Amino acid sequence: MTPQLSEFIQASLKRIDAALERALARLAASDEASIEQSLLAAMRYSLLNGGKRIRPILVYASASLAGPTPGANQREAEDAIASAVECIHAYSLVHDDLPAMDDDDLRRGQPTCHIAFDEATAILAGDALQTLAFDCVSHCAALDWRSRVQLMQLLGQAAGARGMVAGQAMDLASVDKPLSLAQLQAMHSHKTGALIKASVLMGAAATGELDTTRQRQLETYADAIGLAFQVQDDILDVISDTATLGKQQGADIAKNKPTYVSLLGLDGARQKAGELHQQALQALADCGSQADILRQLSSYIVGRVR
Template sequence: MEFSQFQNMAVERFTNMLANDDVLPSADAARLLEAMKYSLLNGGKRVRPLLVYASAQACQANLNHADYAALAIEMVHAYSLVHDDLPAMDDDDLRRGQPTCHIAFDEACAILAGDALQSEAFSLLSAPIDGLQPAQQLSMVNTLAVASGLYGMAGGQSLDLEAVNQNVDLNYLENMHNHKTGALIKASVLLGAQCQASLDGQTKHALSQYADAIGLAFQVQDDILDVISDTQTLGKTQGADAALNKPTYVSLLGLDGAKQKAAQLHQAAMDALEPLGENAQALRQIADYIIKRVN
């Protein structure tokens, strides 16, 4: 299957899941719900849902089960972006080419929208899902929780804030992004795999190695694009990291060094998938997409 075909299939499944009346039904707090939907539906590359579906496909899991994991991970990702854009964090006005949540609504509403998106993600994964065993769901909830919190994304964001105006080395930067960006990307891959009840250790190890590589590759490419692209193409403020004096792969390795790093990580991801054969074709295509994307 061509990547465009897989992408269309996955996005269609994800969109249909979002349109389900049981997902984010009407609520008394109508303005909060509007802010949540604004943040969740406001475009985006949907890389994490794509990874969920591709990983489930690689493990020959039921894609109906992957629908829940895909939406849950995107809810957590959307919440993280809402909070990341707040004045207390990166203070960004633009996200995906649109005003950030706290600009479109207000700061208090944005905080609550992020909080509620996170809660809804865990509600979605923990409610009974036909055909999934309780042990599978518990494992999936744990995967998402660890990736989101102190030992994952939130911890990485804290390390990011601590690094502003500081001289940090490459080990610090990689550790920071393994948590801040890589943790949710790895969780996406693992959640798709956990939709398969008979997941074996060798497959899980291969997928973990792949996810570690593309998680960093995604961030390296982000840092490159922040230098060589423009605000209109990116859909967010170009040069924002440099303006905040944040360490990046480009600032530590130079532009050519960062491009070389991205290529090395891409190759590591490809090598990790070798044992999985043709079933992992979509995962290979996503790795290609990650380092060739322009926004």
Template sequence: MTFQHFQETAITRFNDFFGSPDILPPAKAKRLLAAMEYSLLNGGKRIRPLLVYASAQACQCDLALADYPALAIEMVHAYSLVHDDLPAMDDDDLRRGKPTCHIAFDEACAILAGDALQTEAFSLLSQPIKGLSATQQLTMLHTLATASGVYGMAGGQSLDLGAVDKDVDLAYLETMHNHKTGALIKASVLMGALCHPQLSQETTQALSDYADAIGLAFQVQDDILDVISDTQTLGKTQGADAALNKPTYVSLLGLEGAKAKAKQLHESALLAIEPLGENAQTLRQIADYIIQRVN
């Protein structure tokens, strides 16, 4: 299967599952629900759901089991973007080429939409899921919660805000992005693998090392694109990090140094999943896809 075919199939599967009438049924708070759906369906390449499905595939699991964690992690990701765009955070007007949630609706509604997307993600994963044991679901919940909180994404966002107008070193930057971006990407890979009832320690370690590498590569790529691309292509304001005087891999390593870093991380990701053989081919293709966008 080509990566394009997998991507199209997985995204169709994701959209069909999200469209199920029992996922987000009609609510009295219609405007809030509209803001949630706007934020969740506002484009995007669905990298995190793709990683959930690809990891489940690598572990030879039924992809139907991956529908729940795929949607749950995208809900958390969408919530993080809604809040990240708020005036108190990055104060951005564009997200994926469209007005950000607080512009399309209003600031209070955007805050509530983010809150609700986050809690609905955990509600989704905590209901009985046919084919998954209570232990598997509990482990998925713990994985997602840890990746979302102070030891994951939220902690990384705090470090990011704390670095504005300050000189930080490469170690600080990597710690920040391993939390802010890498934690949810790693959770995506691990939650897909957790669809398997008896995952070996060797497989878990291989996927964990792969996820660490592509999680950081994804952010290096983002920093490069913020310099070499334009607002229309990015779907968000080009040069936003520079305008806010935020440290990036480009500002610390230079453009060529950042590209070399991305290449090294790509090689590390591929090496990590060599033991998984052909079952991990789609994970390799996702790593290629991430790096190809910066070359």
């Protein structure tokens, strides 16, 4: 990781953690007497228990294409969008870990939400985090109403039955079944890639209207890194260990899920990740030095160890 990227990631982590704290505090203060404290505790547990924060980092990186020093209003808009995508991501992990879904008991090195609390509380915490995402955008005074609607549409499409939820349904339906590479990519472009793509596009949209050329460049970039992220996940599920991953190593193999490694072999999966990285770089070839962080994030995604 370059010093430039390391500095950017550390600054982004501070920003998103502070923004998420503000979102939870605003929720608690809005009508404290009516919020069940165990629900709020489960939401906090799931949202603030660490993680790579790739999606909010991508929001900040994409927004930085407009310039490195955003004003106060711009920072507020970026924080609202980054909070929204991380709330969606956190909710999806809570629900994915449930016994009826992937049935995992470890997430980010800690007991999953339904283990730390109980299954019903985990379901409700996931529901509440999902709606909090849209609250973050809809209540952002730094965004005009047109922008809020546009951003909520992007987020809703990425998170719902045409995006992430569709991918999870495909994933559950594919257990013990052979998939072609095209089918596997279609599944992960929804399950993992849709929210990553939304993070990139929403971050860029926070700076104003996107021209058609820039939007296509960012879409191509985001499609590539979204798949690359999943390919690397599949590789790490084979070569890493539970302590490093923060979740159960070998879970996909144990559940007989189709993966890039099972389909292409370990070397083939690594080659695929490298090809996707090159596609991401090529998409940004005309974007100048302001896209350097996005380029370095692509390298980070395919080289990460957890």
